[in-house]
Amino acid sequence: MLNETRREQLDKIIKRYPYKQAALLPALHLVQEQEGYITKEAMQYIADYLEIPYGHVLGVVTFYTMFYDKPMGRHHIQVCTNISCQLLGSETLVSHISKECGIKPGETSEDGTFTLSEVECLGSCGTAPMMQINDDYYENLTVEKVEAILKSLK
Ligand code: FES
CATH class of the missing domain: 1.10.10 (Arc Repressor Mutant, subunit A)
Incomplete structure (x- = not known):
């Protein structure tokens, strides 16, 4: 194995x-x-x-949400939707990513590029709203920043 x-x-x-x-x-x-x-x-x-x-x-x-028991997209986007991130707009970010990638939270795009998840606090509340993609943190996000990140990953 x-x-x-x-x-x-x-x-x-x-x-x-x-x-x-x-x-x-x-x-x-x-x-x-x-x-x-x-x-x-x-x-x-x-x-x-x-x-x-x-x-x-x-x-x-x-x-543990960090372990996957099914295939994931090449880029696993985990948006924190806990309180600090939520107060600073994480729901808008999730909606935007959903629209851009054509997937809802919990889904993987048909081409296997993206998986989108909503997750609990990732311990980066001081730089909310934030998301993790694979092993990297992206912080102090705005819709514009998310757009640029997604574009760089496509
Ligand atoms: S609430 Fe989002 S990182 Fe803590």
């Missing part, structure tokens, strides 16, 4: 913990980094590798 490089990385990570079961989150990150999302087969692989019940792995994957 994991390629050789990532399996070696996982083995190194496991050594940092008193129990290998504690390496579950980094193990899932490695799978997602490699595959883009975490299939049921990958969950079983990790469960076997770390000697954890499959149900526990499934529970973790489905609990």
Whole structure:
């Protein structure tokens, strides 16, 4: 399941913990980094590798929004709609992105370019409204800034 490089990385990570079961989150990150999302087969692989019940792995994957159990767009746009961002216009931004990309929150564009999600506070309230695209934060957003960002990603 994991390629050789990532399996070696996982083995190194496991050594940092008193129990290998504690390496579950980094193990899932490695799978997602490699595959883009975490299939049921990958969950079983990790469960076997770390000697954890499959149900526990499934529970973790489905609990954390940072893990995906289905294919995502190349650019995952996560707009914070929590209170600070909401007060400063995040709903307008979501509507604008929806219109520009032709998708509603929770959907992926047909060409696989964008997935749009509304998320809870991303810890950047001082620079609201903000969004995260893949690993990058975009802050102090306006409709114009969002338009320019989307254009650069298309
Ligand atoms: S409320 Fe949006 S980052 Fe905290």
